[in-house]
Amino acid sequence: MTAAVEAEVVNRAPTLEVVDLKTHFFTKAGVVRAVDGVSLRVAPGEVLGLVGESGCGKSVTGYSILGLIDPSGRIVSGRIAFAGRDLVRLPEDELRALRGSRIAMIFQDPMMTLNPVLRVDTQMVEAILAHRRMPHGEAWALARDALAQVGIPSPERRLKSYPHELSGGMRQRVAIATAFINKPDLVIADEPTTALDVTIQAQILHEAQELCRRTGTAMIWISHDLAVVSSLADRIAVMYAGVIVEEGRASDVIGAPLHPYTRGLLGSVPSANARGTRLAQIPGMTPSLINLAPGCRFRARCPRADAECTSEPAISEPLAHRQVRCWRPHLEGAMP
């Protein structure tokens, strides 16, 4: 993307704006603060990569936007502004009308989207007719074109098959085609390529990239894989223990990470030029979200932690377009 186009994306009214979202789960063991004050925004046509390790709250953030939180969990506070409305306070029936038409989701396991006992065409046509009035034949033709768009050969035949007759990559393509079929404004993709082989993953990334570019759909791509996100996203938000610790343009976050955790993550990725050497690992493991110690959540694993870090840092913007939640960010290497 050129700088001019990029500036335009930043200035456009966002498709989605999440402000200080808190989603907590009330369990017997205590309150799990899975999402604990997340703010983010996505502009039309933009791909936001939401990165973090398991249990950091990235998926719960995605589910919160769609109102798909399991019963023990609840959005405690915050605002989710989408199409001029606050999704947190929207009644269930209105939310239901948005899901699948204006906001769609792609899951890691396509069998979560697909009904195993219904043919592909039944499910895709149902997804169209649930939100739009049109003759069945027309909807069927739409479904066929959607499958062709995601690179499924002989879509007519595939429409008539059951999910178990398709390979994993094919199923994920059907799920993606279904997500995009009503031309949504926002697609939330939760690790959709994690279970797939590299060649199939590349195909899926290619289709998703094309669809966003063609339709102007905003996308939140949730993943633990920095390599995938770095080659796909315009902006990256890094999550750790329920909060976003760093956010900025993908090239900035990858090229000169400000937060020690982002640095650690990048150092953990095996790279080509240092074969056989020890990786710069992050010591320890992610903290339990039930009894979080006060102060910075990354403190116990952070090489730069000092006395200041015992109080929790707020999100700050030490450089233009770059946000970080850290008292001692790595500004040395990031000065323009």
Place this chain on the structure above:
Amino acid sequence: MTAAARAPIIEARGLTKRFLKAPDLAERASAWLGGKAGGEVVRAVDGVSLTIGKGEVVGLAGESGCGKSTLGRMIAGLLEPSEGVLLYKGQDRATLTGSQAKAARLAVQMIFQDPYSSLNPRLRVEAAVGEAPLVHGLVSRADVARYVADILKRVGLDPELRRRFPHQFSGGQRSRIGIARALAVKPEFLVCDEAIAALDVSIQAQIINLFLDLREAYDLTYLFISHDLGVVQHICDRILIMYLGRIVEAAPTRALFESPNHPYTRALLAEVPRISLTKRTFHPIKGEIPSPLDPPPGCHFHPRCQHAMPRCRTEAPALRTIAPGRTSACHLNDA
């Protein structure tokens, strides 16, 4: 050092594994009524030959269903080959008997992908790690507690945790328990089957570092099976690329990544997601892995290969030496 210069620890010659798909009820009924009898045969591994030298770290990479796990399990001795010979330090493993056979079995250990399903949930860690060395007489009952504590320390686990059950550990810790269990019988050769695939990036880095440390400490040889080429590239000296039951290319890591020879290797390497500063456009290879039940004739890769010639559709290319230490199975090399 090249592979040939080291004493081979494992050698496979024409290793083949066939699985017979048992006929289901409908097929049995049709056979009974005089229809076509017999189940389908999957050639999961199809005539693979390889040599692994002492101290080498060899990567075995390929997409799901290519037979890499089956090959690993045969080398680890968990599956009997249908055809072919497996040599351990120059001796045919099938002909070994008594203490020699036992020593050969103990020397090759396997580490599995899923530490959830490969650990007995009802065994405490000390029992899971200590059972095998005790049974095989590597350690006396009196010493086993100290022995287990020592191994746990080696893999980065607090020996205080030895009375715990597997479910009380995190994923990374469970991986360490799996490694400790394999190390407990003092193996020389470890087959790691996607041993770090299920772990988070930061934990993955810790386990990769552990593998590197243990290699030095115990002079281990590894066969590292993974679909993740980034990981394989980081830790392996040499890489084998598998496609539909056959090895299509074998080369030292650097040479393979600098100049992949086989069209499948080239396509595979191009798709590896890399940390990059710019967005990239993906140009994926078309199609998917064909079913191993019905592999295409000739070169298995020809339906997806953009260089396919008429010859590729009929004649399977042999694995031929293309440079010192490098082999590739492609007809293009003959031209």
